[in-house]
Every structure is written in C-alpha cells, then in structure tokens.
Amino acid sequence: MEAFVTSEVKDNLGIITFFHPAGNSFPGVQLQKLVDTLNELDQNSAVSVIVLQSEGNSFCAGASFDELVAIDNLVDGKQFFSGFANVINAMRKCSKLIIAKVQGKAVGGGVGIISAADYAIGTEKADIKLSELTIGIGPFVIEPAVSRKIGATAMAELTLDASNWKSAQWAFEKGLYAQLVPLEALNETTETFATQLASYNPEALAQMKKVLWQNTDNWSTLLYERAEISGTLVLSDFTKNALAKFKK
Template sequence: MTHTLTLNAHGHVRELVFTNPPNNHATVALLRDIADTLLSLDDDTDCRSIVLASDGKPFCAGADLVQAEGGGVGGSGDDPVREFYNEALRLYQSKKPVVAAVQGAAVGAGLGLAVFADFRIAAPEARFVANFTQLAFHPGFGLSTTLPRLLGAQKASLMLLTARRIKGEEALDWGLVDQLVPQDQLRNTALRLAAEIAEGGPLGVMATRRTLRRGLYEDVQATLDLEHAEQWLLRPTEDHAEGILAVAERRPGRFKAR
C-alpha cells in the first residue's frame, strides 16, 4: 500500500487527508479506505462535518491508466474497474456534509471525488478535467449524472465531450467550486466552512442533506452500471490504447474509430 490517510479533529470537524505519491492516483484501496473512514464517521456523534483534502501538488490525478496491472486502479479480480466503482458508490452512502479542498488538478476519477463532496473550495491553481474522451473512453465515477446535477446539462456536456481543462476562475464562474482562495488559505477556508456547517443542529443538518441528496445514491448506482458497460466495450479498442499512449506522450490522439 503506497497511500496514506490521516484524520485530524478540529472541534466538531474532521479533516481527512489522503496521499498517494506522486500524483495522488485513485485506486480501489484508496477509495475503500476513504469510504471506510467516511462511513465510520457516521457513527462518531462528535463529528458533524468533514473536510476532504490531499497533500501534494494535484488533488487527485484520477486512475493511472498508463499502468496496465489491475486496469491501473489496483483491482484484484477479473473486473478491476467494477471493483473501483463499487468503492466509489460507497462514498455516496455517507451521511455527513463534506467540503473538498482542491489545491491542484482533479482529473477523471479525481474530478468525480471532488464532485462527490457537498462543497468545493479551490485554489487558483486547481484544474478540473473530465479527460475521458481524450482517452477514447466513456466517463465514469458517476460523472454522467453528478456533473449535470451540479453544473446543468450544457456545461457538463461541454466538459465531458471536449475534455477541456477548467481553471480555477472559470470553475468559480460555472459553480463548479464554491469559493476560490489563495493556496496558503485553502485548507483553513475549507475548515471554516465545515465549522460553519457544524454549528447547526447535527440531526437537522443530516436530515436536510438527506433531502437535498434524495435519490442521488440510486442515480449514481444506475449510472455507474451504464458507464461501466460502455467502458467495458471501449477498453479493447485500438482508439482507447492510442488515447492512453497519447496522454502519456502529451500529444493529440490519432484515432481511427476502431
């Protein structure tokens, strides 16, 4: 295991910090540990809100698709991507509000992890990228549902179909992030927002969140099934192999629609 998780207490706020050097790639094990921690905090009556953050330059550079073993996600079975999405779905079972502190790139699954949170505080250096079509692939992590829910269908379609990098200022304008602050103020700003949430009655806060996110778990579950099926069909294509190579070599893909 190369990743680490650290849990810090700040009054009624819990700060969950993950690292997986050098790019904070998402793996089955990392998502499992994050989900396990979030679900355990549901039983911690002293915890009323959570900050999700990472150490390092990127927030999360997504799954490492360049690495072939385990599909780049560290799975152990015949279908590592399904394992990956099973752990992603568990995040949506957690009951307490989450504020993501995004200091750098949130790419692919990293974008999905940021969008899972109730709020996002970002630094100007943050970049939000749904790079799936650049890989000749289908979006995953439930983003086909969660991104339109957050941004509206039009802006979500723009992100998903173009693989465009959305920088901090534009992300703020779009409503992809809730506040943009200098890098050295990022973590404290996220903690302040979480503390503001924690000032409310915890039962009322959780009940309100449950209503606001009504049906989200079921929608993400159904979307992950569809995304996984589409990705399964695209995985063996020449274009997907070329997309992975092109991204690794930092050049446009030379696709042939096969």
C-alpha cells in the first residue's frame, strides 16, 4: 500500500489512521498531513475525542530515514526535525483529548507521538526505543513530551540505552501507556474507552485538556530550538558516517 493519513468521524469520535510501508515512518509531507488532519478535527464541532492509530504491525518507526540521510545543510536539517515538533505542538494545542491506540513497536518520533497523546492504550507487542544516540543525534525535539509522560529518570534510561528495546510492560509501568491489553482486545478496549469519554460534557473535556497541558506554552519555541540542535548534529562527521554504515 501507498502511504496515507486519513480521518473519519464516527459517533463523536474523530479517528485518524496513518500508514507508511517503511514501518509507518513519517516523511515530512506526511507529518504535515497529520498536523493538518489534527487541526481539521480540532475545528469539527461534531468531534469530542480523537483516536490516533496506524495500520500494520508497527505503530511508528519515527522520521523518514531516506529524508534524514539526504540532509546536507542546517536549514533543511532544522526543517526536517521540526516535523515532529509541529505534530507534538498540534496535539498539545488541540482542544480535543487524543487517545493513542498502539498495536506495535514505536521508535524515536513514534514514542514522541504516544507521549503527546492524552491517553495511550498499548498491547504487549508495543515495545519502544529511542535510538537517536546511536547515529550521533538525540531525541531532543520529543524529549519534553516523553519526560512529561514518564519522568526524567525513565527518559534518561530510555535515551542512554539507545541500542536496546524497552518492553511494553516497562513503558506501561513508567506511565507511557495507561492500559496494556492483549492485541486481540485492543480494538474493543479502545472503542469502549473512547466512546465513554466522548459521552462526557464536551466543554468539560476541553477544559480538562487545558489543565493537562498547563505550563507547556514555551514548547512553541522550545521544540524548534531543539530541532536546530538536531539539525546541526546531523551534519556532523560522526552522524554522516553512522548513517552511511546503517544504510549499507
């Protein structure tokens, strides 16, 4: 299948589904499509709650590797890493509560998306990894979202153990997932929870969203400052050599 980001409205639920054949990784164009879709559902008065999900076995492999290896200047580098900054800020600013439905593994920016959701339901297959240090950069853009969700100590453990996966159980215990269910129960569990949440007073939900995200207004500048750090590091000899080895 070709890559896509789609949305549908069903019984006060706005359901966003994304897919990319490379492990549900995100090229820049598709990241922007996700931002636009989030903004559209935010403005839709028929939507009370948003469910974010992906097709396939993996939830999200992060940013596009092909675009990453093609970066050769700071402007392009900052723009590339700003892609997930745009998504996280769109999720943060969205007036609707967002539920992440996580069926499989997540890497890098995928972990950032889960962290930026207001509630995440994972399966026992939904392991996570932040592998950025292995190629000479770091998860700078997504760090505020991940640290906010699992705490600074767990964020450090996840980031510094960059070569290894953390189990879904570990992520659940650290607070990334609010629920951990068998894969076969994911659809029903998510639908039941989302439908119940959407039945509540929309004004109360919108106010709760503001409360949950208080003290994050500085992310409108912070995440792009972090994108510039990554954009600078990706031009380093260390990263270029690491990417060349990985590509081979």
